[in-house]
Amino acid sequence: MIELWQVPLLVIAVVVIVDFIARAVAKRWRLPSERRKQLKTGALALLAVIGAALLWVAWPLYGTSTLASVAAVAQTLIEAATLWLTYQAYKEAKAASHKPDTDKVS
Numbered sequence: 001m002i003e004l005w006q007v008p009l010l011v012i013a014v015v016v017i018v019d020f021i022a023r024a025v026a027k028r029w030r031l032p033s034e035r036r037k038q039l040k041t042g043a044l045a046l047l048a049v050i051g052a053a054l055l056w057v058a059w060p061l062y063g064t065s066t067l068a069s070v071a072a073v074a075q076t077l078i079e080a081a082t083l084w085l086t087y088q089a090y091k092e093a094k095a096a097s098h099k100p101d102t103d104k105v106s
Contacts, residue, residue, distance in 0.1 A: 004066065008073050011051075015081075018043040 002010070022043060026036045051074075059067060 004062070004070065007070065008077060011077060014047060015044075018047065
């Protein structure tokens with residue numbers, strides 16, 4: 001039986017594994033950047049659906065007060081993911097600003 005404190009660790013492990021698989025697929029088949037983003041977005045959407053299904057099953061088993069604690073942990077994880085995604089977008093924008101523009105005619 002999975003203890004309640006183990007849930008955030010399992011979620012983080014699943015997210016890391018999905019990201020690792022997405023990067024491995026991208027390297028193996030040389031997927032374009034847009035396709036990699038779609039792959040990651042789809043994987044995260046699948047994780048959200050699985051999380052919603054687990055919540056639906058867990059609600060009657062654990063009760064409202066326990067699920068309020070789980071919601072607080074989930075909010076922390078979502079905030080951490082938002083921070084990470086913001087940093088990744090910043091890195092991409094910074095890399096794009098340093099890339100020479102080859103479309104301009106001199």
